[in-house]
Structure formats: C-alpha cells, structure tokens
Amino acid sequence: MVISFPRLNEAHIRPMCQDDLQAVSAIEAATFPNPWSIDALAFELNQNPFCAAFIIELSSEVAGYAFVWVMYDQSHLINIAVAKPFQGHGHGERLLRHVMRYARANGALEMHLEVRETNLAAIALYEKYGFAVRGRQASYYQDGTPALFMQASLLPESEAG
Numbered sequence: 041m042v043i044s045f046p047r048l049n050e051a052h053i054r055p056m057c058q059d060d061l062q063a064v065s066a067i068e069a070a071t072f073p074n075p076w077s078i079d080a081l082a083f084e085l086n087q088n089p090f091c092a093a094f095i096i097e098l099s100s101e102v103a104g105y106a107f108v109w110v111m112y113d114q115s116h117l118i119n120i121a122v123a124k125p126f127q128g129h130g131h132g133e134r135l136l137r138h139v140m141r142y143a144r145a146n147g148a149l150e151m152h153l154e155v156r157e158t159n160l161a162a163i164a165l166y167e168k169y170g171f172a173v174r175g176r177q178a179s180y181y182q183d184g185t186p187a188l189f190m191q192a193s194l195l196p197e198s199e200a201g
C-alpha cells in the first residue's frame with residue numbers, strides 16, 4: 041500500500057476555526073484600507089448562520105481566506121484575500137473556486153459580490169470565473185471609490201477550471 045502525504049509547500053483549503061482568527065485579522069489589516077475588526081470577523085465565523093469561512097494554508101501558515109454567505113438559492117462573497125507574499129500563485133483562484141463549489145453544493149444558483157472599481161486584480165479574477173458587472177455605485181466606499189456589483193451563475197458549466 042502506498043501512503044501519500046501532501047508536499048510541505050502544497051496549498052490546502054479547510055474551514056476556518058477560532059485559532060485562525062489572529063492570522064486572518066493580520067492579513068485583513070495589511071490588505072484592506074478599511075479592514076474588518078477581529079470582532080466582525082469572529083461574528084461571521086461563529087455567529088452568522090448563513091456564513092461559511094475557509095482558509096488556504098501552506099505549511100500550516102494561513103495564506104488567505106474567504107467568507108461567503110449562502111442564503112437559499114443566493115450567495116454573496118463577502119470577503120476574500122490572499123496575504124501579499126502569497127499573491128500571484130493561484131491561491132485566490134483556488135479559494136474562489138472552492139467557495140463557488142461550496143455555495144453551489146449548498147443550493148445557491150448565483151453568487152454576488154461588490155468590488156472597488158480600481159481593484160483590477162480582483163475584477164480580473166472574478167471575470168475569469170464568469171462574474172459580470174451588473175451595476176455600479178459612485179462613492180460607495182468611505183474614500184469615495186465607486187463599487188462594481190458583479191454576479192455569476194453557479195450552474196456547473198459556468199465554473200472554469
């Protein structure tokens with residue numbers, strides 16, 4: 041019998057747990073101009089019954105995370121980030137694919153999200169996975185940046201990769 045172990049540098053996605061919160065909060069603070077507080081992250085993780093949260097880890101280090109709300113046939117990607125040193129290696133893409141699969145498996149037919157109009161990396165990622173712009177709101181964020189509202193179908197054929 042051959043037993044195979046994951047390679048040390050292999051990325052692994054699993055549900056977030058309480059012990060991950062400090063690392064998630066540190067990535068959140070280093071990534072976003074208006075980061076969620078650790079209490080807000082903890083609320084989503086522990087108290088929001090519609091929320092599922094995942095992390096991607098490499099050699100036991102949290103490299104990124106995603107929070108998704110699934111409400112009946114609708115889902116909303118409320119937060120996704122990869123720590124700066126780990127960006128550009130496919131981890132954001134793996135996380136997005138994972139939450140899309142999770143939402144679909146839990147009954148969602150669509151996923152929605154909002155993104156800064158200036159966030160070209162995130163917009164390119166979302167478009168790669170079938171998201172399209174459905175609306176725009178000027179001065180949506182505190183610093184006056186407009187938001188784009190994007191939506192993707194979660195039908196199986198819409199998921200690339």
Ligand SMILES: CC(C)(COP(=O)(O)OP(=O)(O)OC[C@H]1O[C@@H](n2cnc3c(N)ncnc32)[C@H](O)[C@@H]1OP(=O)(O)O)[C@@H](O)C(=O)NCCC(=O)NCCS
Pocket residue numbers: 071120121122123126127128129130131132133134154155156159160161162164165166168
């Ligand atoms: C957006 C984010 C999650 C992408 O994660 P990542 O691990 O760096 O991205 P990946 O390596 O998985 O790239 C996947 C796709 O994203 C897009 N992308 C990623 N980085 C990009 C960049 N710098 N410029 C343009 N497109 C980019 C590309 O479409 C890429 O696919 P490709 O490699 O076939 O071109 C990451 O940049 C991040 O955490 N940014 C800060 C937080 C954030 O903006 N979150 C989204 C809020 S709405």
